[in-house]
Amino acid sequence: MALSARAIEEIRSLPPRFPHLRSAVPPALDIAQEELGRLTPEAMTEVAEALGLDPGYVEGVATFYTLLHTQPLGRHHLYVCTNLSCTLRGAEEICHHLRRLIGVKEEREISADGLFSYEEVECLGACEYAPMLRCDGRYYYDVTPQKLEALIQGWRQEAGNGD
Amino acid sequence: MPEPNGAVPTVTLTIDGHQVTVPRGTLIVEAAKRVRIEIPVFCYHHKMDPVGACRMCLVEISPGPPRPQTACTTPVAEGMVVRTNSPMAVSARADILEYELANHPLDCPVCDKGGECPLQDYTFRHGYPTSRINAPRRHFLKPIPLSERIALDRERCVLCYRCTRYYDEITWDQELTADHRGADSYITSQFGQPLRSIFSGNIIDLCPVGALTSRVWRFEARPWDMAYTGSVCSRCAVGCNVTLWERRNQLVRVTSRQNDEIDEGWICDRGRFEYTEVNRPDRIRVPQVEGREATWDEAMEALLDGIQGAGHRLGISIRRDVTNEELFCLWRLLQGPCRGARVALEGRTSLPAPGEDTLLIRDLDCARAIVVVASDTADDVPIVNLRIKKAVSKLGARLLIVHPDRLDLDRWPEAEHIRNRPGEAAAAVRELAGHPLLQEGPVAILWGDGRGSEDTRELAAAVAELATRVGGRSMPLYRATNERGALAAGLISGVPDDLEGCEAVICYGPPAPGRIPASARFVAVWDLLLRPEHGSPDVVLPALGFAETQGSYTNLEGRVQFLHPVLHPEPPLREGWEVLCELGQRLKVREMDFVGIFQLQRAAARAIPQFAALASPPEPEPQPTPVLYGPARP
Numbered sequence: 001m002a003l004s005a006r007a008i009e010e011i012r013s014l015p016p017r018f019p020h021l022r023s024a025v026p027p028a029l030d031i032a033q034e035e036l037g038r039l040t041p042e043a044m045t046e047v048a049e050a051l052g053l054d055p056g057y058v059e060g061v062a063t064f065y066t067l068l069h070t071q072p073l074g075r076h077h078l079y080v081c082t083n084l085s086c087t088l089r090g091a092e093e094i095c096h097h098l099r100r101l102i103g104v105k106e107e108r109e110i111s112a113d114g115l116f117s118y119e120e121v122e123c124l125g126a127c128e129y130a131p132m133l134r135c136d137g138r139y140y141y142d143v144t145p146q147k148l149e150a151l152i153q154g155w156r157q158e159a160g161n162g163d
Numbered sequence: 164m165p166e167p168n169g170a171v172p173t174v175t176l177t178i179d180g181h182q183v184t185v186p187r188g189t190l191i192v193e194a195a196k197r198v199r200i201e202i203p204v205f206c207y208h209h210k211m212d213p214v215g216a217c218r219m220c221l222v223e224i225s226p227g228p229p230r231p232q233t234a235c236t237t238p239v240a241e242g243m244v245v246r247t248n249s250p251m252a253v254s255a256r257a258d259i260l261e262y263e264l265a266n267h268p269l270d271c272p273v274c275d276k277g278g279e280c281p282l283q284d285y286t287f288r289h290g291y292p293t294s295r296i297n298a299p300r301r302h303f304l305k306p307i308p309l310s311e312r313i314a315l316d317r318e319r320c321v322l323c324y325r326c327t328r329y330y331d332e333i334t335w336d337q338e339l340t341a342d343h344r345g346a347d348s349y350i351t352s353q354f355g356q357p358l359r360s361i362f363s364g365n366i367i368d369l370c371p372v373g374a375l376t377s378r379v380w381r382f383e384a385r386p387w388d389m390a391y392t393g394s395v396c397s398r399c400a401v402g403c404n405v406t407l408w409e410r411r412n413q414l415v416r417v418t419s420r421q422n423d424e425i426d427e428g429w430i431c432d433r434g435r436f437e438y439t440e441v442n443r444p445d446r447i448r449v450p451q452v453e454g455r456e457a458t459w460d461e462a463m464e465a466l467l468d469g470i471q472g473a474g475h476r477l478g479i480s481i482r483r484d485v486t487n488e489e490l491f492c493l494w495r496l497l498q499g500p501c502r503g504a505r506v507a508l509e510g511r512t513s514l515p516a517p518g519e520d521t522l523l524i525r526d527l528d529c530a531r532a533i534v535v536v537a538s539d540t541a542d543d544v545p546i547v548n549l550r551i552k553k554a555v556s557k558l559g560a561r562l563l564i565v566h567p568d569r570l571d572l573d574r575w576p577e578a579e580h581i582r583n584r585p586g587e588a589a590a591a592v593r594e595l596a597g598h599p600l601l602q603e604g605p606v607a608i609l610w611g612d613g614r615g616s617e618d619t620r621e622l623a624a625a626v627a628e629l630a631t632r633v634g635g636r637s638m639p640l641y642r643a644t645n646e647r648g649a650l651a652a653g654l655i656s657g658v659p660d661d662l663e664g665c666e667a668v669i670c671y672g673p674p675a676p677g678r679i680p681a682s683a684r685f686v687a688v689w690d691l692l693l694r695p696e697h698g699s700p701d702v703v704l705p706a707l708g709f710a711e712t713q714g715s716y717t718n719l720e721g722r723v724q725f726l727h728p729v730l731h732p733e734p735p736l737r738e739g740w741e742v743l744c745e746l747g748q749r750l751k752v753r754e755m756d757f758v759g760i761f762q763l764q765r766a767a768a769r770a771i772p773q774f775a776a777l778a779s780p781p782e783p784e785p786q787p788t789p790v791l792y793g794p795a796r797p
């Protein structure tokens with residue numbers, strides 16, 4: 001999978017906005033991941049080449065951030081906050097319920113239909129709406145097992161219709 | 164910051180009751196070494212930028228906050244009082260070691276670092292006898308091959324990042340990186356691919372634990388079971404200093420030996436790993452005549468017969484690591500009975516003899532601009548390449564490259580690269596005098612032969628002219644180990660070697676350039692091994708390797724450095740200079756009956772001005788690792 005010319009262009013335009021060349025790596029990786037869904041060695045090499053850095057450096061950065069993924073994930077990857085406020089308000093139960101709903105045993109495992117995976121993350125900055133989760137760039141607040149079911153159902157239908 | 168008169172201001176402080184005065188900006192850990200106090204470190208390395216990653220170097224500093232501070236990142240200050248032995252410092256060190264060992268497999272009995280391992284030594288000197296941590300340890304598959312030559316054991320790693328920082332800062336090639344930074348961090352090669360860099364082996368020396376070990380030298384011996392000497396690398400003209408390690412009369416490993424004039428403690432993988440020939444079971448140990456074992460006497464007679472009357476149809480091919488002493492003997496022979504013979508040197512450039520006042524490697528440190536012409540320095544002169552990188556990335560020199568291809572120096576984002584057509588480097592150099600990067604000196608010009616693509620005489624003239632116009636100095640980048648010595652002895656010159664047409668050939672080492680000429684009726688091979696390129700010689704003489712021979716090399720800057728053999732070969736193996744002297748005596752050359760190498764060296768020093776240093780060989784180096792006294796344990 002190669003990056004599109006547009007993505008490469010966008011990545012090349014990043015460095016002037018930062019004091020150091022290396023500071024441009026996280027946003028560049030974000031652009032690549034947005035386009036490809038995850039960061040393959042080829043994608044990291046392309047990012048490195050576009051910025052004039054070593055792929056090894058880019059790899060180190062990519063594996064540091066939990067929001068950047070080098071492994072394949074489900075089409076909808078749910079980040080469930082399990083930090084203090086969310087855990088007090090039932091995040092563990094949400095995770096448990098979610099695993100059952102999508103049929104996985106652990107974090108980052110992909111559901112059989114390829115649609116879902118999830119991971120537990122630290123604070124996403126929405127403690128007042130605990131428990132919460134993030135998926136596809138959107139926040140979902142005051143999550144309950146029922147709300148979760150509806151969400152998953154919705155995505156399943158969307159995928160069904162799309163096919 | 165120098166004061167107006169150029170002097171660097173100093174600072175006086177007290178460390179464990181010792182007063183010490185050091186330049187401002189010195190780090191505490193370095194100041195402590197001046198009073199022979201060793202502050203233990205893992206992540207700190209004196210040739211790399213400090214990072215403060217491991218906290219091993221904690222000391223108590225007053226005035227200052229009432230907590231331990233890192234000696235490797237804190238610069239000295241006037242009146243500072245440092246305590247490495249206060250209760251706070253002692254327990255801080257022991258606590259850190261307790262954490263370092265929390266995940267450590269403690270497999271010292273099967274670890275090649277054992278006996279020279281800082282983690283082992285510090286634990287012994289500074290650690291608690293037991294641990295309070297009783298949590299599960301991290302486990303990894305181990306050992307993982309990082310390349311043919313290096314193995315990684317992630318369980319032993321203390322994540323000091325010396326190896327990755329070395330790749331990043333020193334070689335500019337991030338082949339090694341830390342993935343999943345944080346509690347789950349581990350070292351990995353880029354996307355799990357094998358390391359390719361020619362500088363990879365230094366990470367074995369750098370790693371303060373047994374996480375990075377050699378696969379070439381593996382499970383062979385403990386350090387205290389080996390003998391070692393400081394010597395010089397035989398693989399190229401840079402002349403890096405090395406330590407040679409012997410066990411049971413085998414050369415078991417080669418490690419770096421810091422000489423700031425040349426190598427700053429780095430060696431390349433050729434120097435580190437290409438030493439195994441001398442241990443080969445199929446080594447030539449006895450002379451042979453026509454395929455049958457013979458005495459030296461018989462072999463010498465056969466050799467003399469073979470070359471008799473060859474005159475200018477005699478060809479002498481010399482190995483790259485020929486010593487100055489052997490060159491001197493050959494010079495005598497070529498002055499006398501072998502006059503007119505043609506000579507070839509293995510692996511050399513076609514660069515002419517150096518001009519007056521060539522640049523020294525250490526001069527690169529003060530260069531403001533460095534021009535690299537017609538050389539891929541990483542391949543031609545590997546450790547000089549690292550010195551260029553240091554001058555550029557750490558000392559602020561500007562970099563200008565004249566070369567047809569992309570080079571590893573192009574990793575420097577601000578490098579300016581003029582891509583000449585092969586063979587036209589001289590023309591490109593002639594246009595450089597007004598170049599904006601060269602307006603501020605000193606300018607250092609390093610130039611090669613473009614691997615045969617350039618007319619080196621013309622390039623020499625162009626470089627000399629540029630040097631004069633921009634007020635710089637230059638350094639021709641010879642490749643063969645003792646090329647500069649051979650030029651000094653006048654055995655070779657700035658035209659490529661050619662033995663084609665020779666009827667009798669003496670081949671000392673692998674044939675140069677590349678093969679024995681088809682015209683040869685008689686071939687004598689004098690080498691460690693019989694190689695396919697040698698064909699089927701008439702006479703075979705056993706030669707010695709660089710780890711078992713006495714003598715010296717002249718490196719590319721003209722520095723004469725002495726070898727200190729660590730192996731002591733048994734007869735009938737003989738020193739090369741002895742063999743050449745015997746040949747000379749049989750050919751009735753006067754003054755080749757030296758009673759020992761010192762006498763020969765004095766004669767060489769008188770005869771060839773560039774060999775003057777041969778008259779005063781140094782005492783063998785003191786043993787390399789100084790034992791410092793360190794703070795006590797809790």
Ligand code: SF4
Nearest residue numbers: 320321323324326370
């Ligand atoms: S492998 Fe060795 S040098 Fe590299 S981080 Fe680990 S302990 Fe340090």
Ligand code: SF4
Nearest residue numbers: 396398399403431434
């Ligand atoms: S640069 Fe040359 S002298 Fe130095 S270690 Fe490498 S081969 Fe040996």
Ligand code: FES
Nearest residue numbers: 206215217218235
């Ligand atoms: S040596 Fe000072 S923090 Fe590692």
